[in-house]
Amino acid sequence: MSAASKAMYKPLSIATGVLGGLVASAAFGQVWKRLGNDKEVPDPKDLKKSTTEVLAAAALQGLIFGLVRAAIDRVGARGYKAVTHENPT
Template sequence: MSAVSKTFYKPLSLATSVLGGIAAGAVFGQIWKRISDDSEAPDPKDLDRSNTEVLAAAALQGLVFGLVRAAVDRAGARGYKAVTHESPD
């Protein structure tokens, strides 16, 4: 990757990461509302919530964020390559 290409890819990557994080948060929130009686995911410091519920929420959140991040990064890299004909790696 050339220095010019790297200069263009960095801001694109940052912007897509931010948007991906927002999307992942929204997806996680919708999933949690559907599988839980509570509309808000438990705070790990809330001792009134069970360990199982807190850890399940954390595992699901990590899964969703990881999947969305990989999908967004991959789509951004493919889009970048389609426009510049250079791999962003």
Template sequence: MKASKIVYKPVGLALGATGGALAGAVFGQVWKRLGHDEDAPDATDEERSWREVLLAATLQGAIFAFVRAVIDRSGATAVKRLTGTWPG
């Protein structure tokens, strides 16, 4: 196993946890800025429309994917700087 991969494992785990919290906070702010006073709906929320549930799920998924990509790429870049090889 490459040294860069070993170095990246704990870094990736820590960054992943941080990224999840960050993505959740960003999604909450975006949802409010879109004019929604309430929390985003769950898929089983009977009081919310299909449109609102699907919009929230799509937006949340896009934000989480974006934040994860930024964090994963940044972590891999940092590991390459430390070890000289990409952790892939």
């Protein structure tokens, strides 16, 4: 990958990272509304919530964020390759 190509890919990478975070946050909120007892995600410092509920929410959030961000990064990389015919790595 040339220096010019790297310079072009960097803003795309940042934009897809931000987009991935926003989409993942929205997706997690929707999933938690359907699965959780409460509509709000439990705060780890709220001792009224059970440890199981707090840890389950954190694990689910990590899973969703990882999957969504990886999927969006992958789509961005494929789109970049389709346009430039270069691998973004």
